[in-house]
Amino acid sequence: MLKYKIERAPAPVWMRTLIPLIAIPVTFLITSIIILLDGANPITAYYHFIISPLAGKASAIEVLVKSTPLLLTGAAVAFAFNSGYWNIGAEGQLYAGAIAAAWIGMTLKDVPPIIGIPAMVLGGFAGGMLWAFPSAILKVKLNVDEVVTTLLMNSIVLNVTSFLLNGPWRDPVSMWPQSPEIAAGTVFFKLIPRTRLHFGIILAVLIIIITWFVIKRTSFGLKMRAIGLSREGAHFAGIKVNKTVLTVALVSGGIAGIAGAGEVAGIHFHLIDAISDGLGYSGIIIATLGGLHPFGVGLAALFIGLIDTGAQTVARQMGVPVYLGDVVQSTLLLVTLSLFVLQNYRIRRVK
């Protein structure tokens, strides 16, 4: 008689790539319940969720637009997580990047795009880095838990934004709390006319490729991975753990900051309160879903961008609340996390 037995041992490598693909249908199955609760048909809902957006050219482009900041926050989080630095603060760093970019956009008056656009990118990077700095320095100098501090920094920047928009930066001609429009020379150029798809996505793809190269091909990447996998082992081998982690944390914040700059320079052209509605938290989902591999992150970001677009289609077509997108995203995260546990097991045939 043949019997199968589950035992604790590393599963084959292909399981790792398979897991996110299994997680998606499982998630849809689970979230069908709440769609049914709203009296809607889950199959129709999922059609509008993931097929409809890709069916039309306009909505397909919109998926890319939605994915642009997600590629960046996903890359930012994955970069940090690779070195075991649990940066939960991509949301706040994105805001900081947006604030910095808005300031540059308001300050530079008549600049050509050749200067204006790089200034926005660098400004976003610097803003994100600045916001990541307190948590990072406390982590490496005093070993203060970065999860809690980065989380709290998110809350602080929301208040700072709201202060700026209701006070010093308030655009007097606008009804809404928003900053004045940024200078024309700092606006990210459009890739396709009459759509919202902008230069940011090229930047995002470029950054994904760069992070891949750094993580997998450089000695810095090997050092940061070693730290992420075993802090003690890396330290013992003479790797400068604190210096590396500090660098990673700041770069991670900077990448998230670029996402914020992109939203200001490519989409809104103002600083607004709702510049990000959880893009940084989605970055955590994307990084996890992508298995912390930059290319996996790229695919995951596109998928989450699809869900974000799809949620709006479902809402429009069927009246299902748009927050279905949030539920699907978070369920997907939890399902993926659970399935990742499977890779510590394998099935063996016993006699």
Place this chain on the structure above:
Amino acid sequence: MHAVQMKGIVKRFADLTANDNIDFDLEQGEIHALLGENGAGKTTLMRILYGLYHADEGEMLINGTPAVIHSPKDAIRLGIGMVTQHFTLVPTLSVAENMVLGETGSITVNLPDVEKKVAAASERFGIPVKPQALIKHLSVGERQRVEILKALYHDARVLILDEPTAVLVPQEVEVLFDALVRLQNEGLSVIFISHHLNEVMEICDRITVLRDGHSVGTVRKVDTNLKQLANMMVGRENFGVTRQGQREKGRVELCIQGVHATDKKGLPSLKGVSLDVHQGEILGLAGVSGNGQAELSAVLCGTKKTTSGKVMVGDLNLTNAEPSAVCAAGVGRIPEDRYANMVGELSVAENLVLDQLDQFVNRGILDQEKIQENAKKLINEFQIKASPGDRVRTLSGGNMQKVMLARTLSQKPRVVIASQPTRGLDVGATDYVRTTLLEQRDNGAAVLLLSEDLEEIMALSDRIAVIYAGRIMGILPAQEATAEKLGLMMAGAPTLDRKGGVDAEI
């Protein structure tokens, strides 16, 4: 009738069969030794009996009745108690609270009542403990007593002791053995796990020897002798590797002066350690576990800061240097916890270059070709059974240690710090590691060997220092060192001819 019978026990872990069809039985009122080297499967077998593991095959009878033991709870109910190597006490709770941890019943715990009962049990079994004391304030020996009393408090009739003497000084061992004999007279049965032949011959009635997951056989003490047991245990009489001859002392290469350091809890654990290690010698540092060896090793490896004192390698001051500086100064480090000090999820090839990345990098970019070549060369040279791409955590302990040796020794260190280098390794790997250390010595390196295995220290060292409670008790030339002398020093007694050892060092 047998108190315990285990028949045809099989336990597999992934690719390793830890117990392969083992039979074992324990008579009422006997002290029965389970003898074997590290990794022979002794602890696994007993963890199965205590419900911490589940056997893949085989059956167990307790007092002649078939028993299914799913968890320690079942075992405790059947009258089995176990004192594991890592004590299972909650440090922030009191002795009494630890005693009643597993009990169910009333909503609240009547602590004064429990404390009274514990005091009574303590008196009855002649095992002195203070019921109100917090575990974190007790010494290792006291904690062990609490563990034993805990089992007895839960009406254990069968007591399993896993390497109980490993953490004790000889005098504490005496006390333990007295207690065991007293318990035996009360009718308890004891299973005594050990790899020390002498202890086993001193205290046990019968001895079952395990080797590589198999049972080699069970003998009565009166029918056997040390030599036969040693044969059964290792399959030959002793380890082949010993130091050959005396060498001319070279100049001092590693100089440790008055080093103080604290342990993880911030308590002083090194209290002014001074040692000189010369070129071309192995200085063995003997001592019972937990007397500061781990901290000294960490200080020398660059992973722990001193509170005062000085560490010199040649003319370089390496006091509180980072691991990178220590490594660059030509100090080869073989740490006690080899797994924690490598990156298990990275490949063999990557681990082999991790402490010397600069040589395998071209303008910041990894030179994969060179890394692979290096790995192939070292795998061949150090007889590592793995391919360059294997993740280190999938290797056996012996191969993992060889990776560590290869990484360290391929850099031709002038000083080698080897901490428990053969712990947990099989005979072949042990021989290999010892031979390699002797080669280093013969090539002129200064080797500091920290080991709790006295036989190892005596076989390899040119000079032997003993550490006790964070202080060096004395240093003896190998010719003058006997197990008795060293044993006394390890227990805290100052060396008889202190002069001979100490003068040479100051």
Place this chain on the structure above:
Amino acid sequence: MELTLFLVGLIAATLRVATPLIFGTLGELFSERSGVLNLGIEGIMFLGAFTGFAVAAKTGSLWIGLLGAIVAGGLAGMLMALLSVRLGVNQHVSGLGITLLATGISLYSFRVIFGESKIPPSIEPFPMLPILPELHVLAPITNQYLLTYIGIAMIAVVWWVIGKTRFGLQIRAVGENPEAADAAGLNVYAIRTRALVIGGALMAVGGAFLTLAQLGSFTFGIIAGRGWVCIALIIFANWQSVNVLFGALIFGGVQALQLRLQTLGFKLPYELFLSLPYVVTIIALTLAGRNASAPSALLKAYRRE
């Protein structure tokens, strides 16, 4: 007299602001003493606020609403236990996932139940207890919501449960040394699960206080980082239930003071004041870091080898 009125008002407001923090922190205390950092707290408080409100609005009973919140919080705690205890998933990420999920489900359900009306739906909240006559100078302090009194009493209850009961002993044991607890025959998974369920229920009550007592309505920004403040308070309180009271009162006091000053017409950048608790927390974390006595097994999933 002016000053008396100001102080009375300040103390009264402090107690109100502190109430949800007390419940949330006590909930987190259960989780963390058993060895699990539950970052789901922000979402679970949100879920509690929503469920309490929705059930109360539909049944017409505030008490059934409160019960609904308790059940929802307990379920969320159980989900956290499934992930972080049974499956051993990283506690940071699973906790955050719970927060995202609980928030998403609350928002989704709110829209399903109440639609997208212009005027936010509201309920008649719990009244304040008329302990002193309304005109008495100390009335604003004593005449609090019942839940505020329950919250303060709960601190004593939690102190007793953790410190004196068998269950509390077990929680402390699995939070400090799960291997030892396992060897003693305790079911580490079951004990941690229970602690997380109780913790989740308490967090949800903290959230429900806002909708069922203080506000009588549900808004999307209702929790606004209170859960994160609780995470900080635990560290502040050094994992001791009694200290939770002081921590919550200090934080509540800062918040209340800022609200008072604002209503008195002081020109303050109030948005920046709102950040004060977070800044204070980060400073507290920095100072407390070294000698904090966190449960030893916190953040470590337990798995038998």
